[in-house]
Amino acid sequence: MTAPENQNRPVGGNWSRRGVLAGLLGAPVLFVAACSGSDKSNSGGSGGGGGAVGTPKTSVAKITVSPADGVTDAPFGAPVKVAVVDGKLTSVKVTDSTGKAIAGQLTADATGWASTDQLGSGTKYTVSAVAADGSGLEADANAAFATASPANTFVGYFTPEDGSTVGVGMPVSINFNKPVTDRKAVQQGITVVAEPGVEIVGHWFSSTRLDFRPEQYWAKGTKVRVSLRLKDVEGAKGVYGTQAKDVNFTIGRSQTSVADLSADTLTVTTDGQVTATYPVIGGAPDHKTWAGKLVISEQHPQTKMDSTTVGLGDEYNIPDVPHAQRLTTSGTFIHGNYWSPASAFGKTNGSHGCIALRDVKGAADQGTNAAKFYASSMTGDVVEVVNSGDRTVDPANGLNGWNMAWADWKAGSAV
Numbered sequence: 001m002t003a004p005e006n007q008n009r010p011v012g013g014n015w016s017r018r019g020v021l022a023g024l025l026g027a028p029v030l031f032v033a034a035c036s037g038s039d040k041s042n043s044g045g046s047g048g049g050g051g052a053v054g055t056p057k058t059s060v061a062k063i064t065v066s067p068a069d070g071v072t073d074a075p076f077g078a079p080v081k082v083a084v085v086d087g088k089l090t091s092v093k094v095t096d097s098t099g100k101a102i103a104g105q106l107t108a109d110a111t112g113w114a115s116t117d118q119l120g121s122g123t124k125y126t127v128s129a130v131a132a133d134g135s136g137l138e139a140d141a142n143a144a145f146a147t148a149s150p151a152n153t154f155v156g157y158f159t160p161e162d163g164s165t166v167g168v169g170m171p172v173s174i175n176f177n178k179p180v181t182d183r184k185a186v187q188q189g190i191t192v193v194a195e196p197g198v199e200i201v202g203h204w205f206s207s208t209r210l211d212f213r214p215e216q217y218w219a220k221g222t223k224v225r226v227s228l229r230l231k232d233v234e235g236a237k238g239v240y241g242t243q244a245k246d247v248n249f250t251i252g253r254s255q256t257s258v259a260d261l262s263a264d265t266l267t268v269t270t271d272g273q274v275t276a277t278y279p280v281i282g283g284a285p286d287h288k289t290w291a292g293k294l295v296i297s298e299q300h301p302q303t304k305m306d307s308t309t310v311g312l313g314d315e316y317n318i319p320d321v322p323h324a325q326r327l328t329t330s331g332t333f334i335h336g337n338y339w340s341p342a343s344a345f346g347k348t349n350g351s352h353g354c355i356a357l358r359d360v361k362g363a364a365d366q367g368t369n370a371a372k373f374y375a376s377s378m379t380g381d382v383v384e385v386v387n388s389g390d391r392t393v394d395p396a397n398g399l400n401g402w403n404m405a406w407a408d409w410k411a412g413s414a415v
Contacts, residue, residue: 059137061087065127069143076147076232080104080115080127087131087139089113097124121232121240122149150240154178156190156210156230159297159399160379162247168217168254169295170380171399172226179207181236183414186210189233189241195223203404203412205396215406217382220271222251255381257373259334259355261289262387264346266334266357268376276376278369279346281337281356287312288390289353294327295399296334296381299374302363305333312352322363323374327355327383328398334383336363336370345369355383 066081067074080102082092088110094102102125104115119125127143156174160166172192180186183204192200192212196219202212218224225248230241255270261282268276283289303324307315310331322336336359337351344350345358359370366375382402395404 057135057137059087059131059133059135059139061085061131061133061137061139063087063089063129063131063139063141065129065141065143067143067145069145071145073148074119074145076119076121076123076150077234078119080119080125082113082127082129082141084111084129084131084139087111087133089129089131090138091128091130093128095126096120118232119147121147123147150232150238150242152239153242154180154230154235154239155242156228158226158228158247160247160249162249164249165252165378166249167296167378167380167382168220168251168256169293169382169399169402170218170249170251171295171401172212172224173399174210176208176210176235178239179236180210181207182234183207183210185233186230186235186241187414189228189230191227191229193225193227194218198222201410201413202415203401203409204414205401205412209396211399211401213401213409217254217256217402218251220251220254224249224251251380252378255376255378257381257383259289259383259385260387261349261355261385261389264349266355266373266383268373270376276372278357278373281340281344281351282349282385282388283353283355283390284350285389287352289349289351289355289385289388290328290332290393290397291385291388291390292392293382293384293400293402294332294393295402296325296327296377296379296383297399298326299377299379300324300326301374305335307352310352315352320361320363322359322361323357323368323370325374325377326398328393328400330397332393332398334373336360336368336374355385 061084063084080094092104092113094115102115102117104113106113124146130138130140132138154176156176159173160170187202194200198214200212200214202210204210225246228243228245231244233241235241253271257266257268259266259280264280266278266280267274302320302322304319305321306317307313324333324335326333332353334355337356338359338361342358357370357373359368365371392403393400395401
């Protein structure tokens with residue numbers, strides 16, 4: 001059967017005018033289709049323009065993100081996960097609200113990705129992922145979520161203060177407001193470095209106290225940095241840290257003093273030179289002064305001392321003890337004394353365990369021995385007590401870890 005005459009193409013190049021016009025009109029359609037990136041099999045037919053314009057193909061790769069888009073209480077202890085089926089991941093980017101990228105690891109077959117950095121609590125994150133299917137066609141996925149804030153937290157209260165200048169015996173002491181059961185995790189979240197460099201080791205006195213110190217006293221002029229990276233560290237089951245802070249302090253001049261309570265003298269050495277010797281009163285035979293290396297932890301121009309607060313009943317209650325410097329948590333001070341006769345200093349030991357220097361009531365006279373020693377001192381200075389007749393102070397009683405052998409100190413580290 002032959003086609004109707006008006007549908008036959010001329011042969012041998014004898015095109016009709018109508019056929020030529022149809023061919024010219026069809027050409028731009030074919031050009032546009034080619035520029036669209038359509039598959040050739042979907043392009044138009046011959047010059048007559050009878051073929052259909054191609055439709056771009058869609059990737060068959062399917063990407064899923066966990067936590068899902070819109071989640072506001074994602075667990076911060078769990079990683080971000082990205083997975084793809086019918087394709088391979090070519091790009092994954094996770095950032096927090098500051099733009100910081102979160103590191104992650106791609107699986108060997110490129111079908112999965114998981115974050116390796118710890119997520120922060122109470123933080124917003126965005127995820128952008130791209131995958132390609134077997135034909136090279138790409139699919140993408142975007143998500144935004146926020147992590148939950150912990151319901152139960154702990155903090156560490158530190159000594160010394162940021163920006164302070166302290167004596168050569170000042171340890172870094174951190175007291176936690178809740179017991180720590182994972183001591184290793186918490187200690188790993190704290191670093192202490194010094195310039196010039198020296199080995200610094202942490203020691204746990206209890207579940208709530210961690211101190212750091214070098215083997216010997218700090219060298220004068222040393223600069224120390226404490227980096228607390230405790231945010232989201234699980235110190236105990238379900239209890240997380242909140243701090244991300246740096247604390248810097250400087251070691252001042254080197255000053256140590258020796259209180260010899262057989263001679264009842266206090267000898268002060270500053271930068272290797274004896275700078276003063278003062279007559280003192282030490283603890284009476286029934287209230288001996290602790291022996292050992294005691295670090296000044298507090299300074300008070302005047303303070304109240306009440307025997308009931310240290311388990312000594314109503315033996316004394318002095319509202320205005322001048323130039324008082326604390327040496328132990330239990331109540332040992334080196335302080336001014338205006339109530340004992342001048343003849344007692346350097347001659348007798350009659351205190352309730354403190355070391356006393358001659359002073360005046362009101363702390364107004366800066367020329368007294370107590371005032372001069374107070375003015376020359378700073379927190380972190382060491383007062384070493386010898387010949388007191390009492391046992392060595394407990395290293396945990398105040399900032400007095402120097403009374404522990406270095407091997408024993410290191411044995412108390414959790415890392």
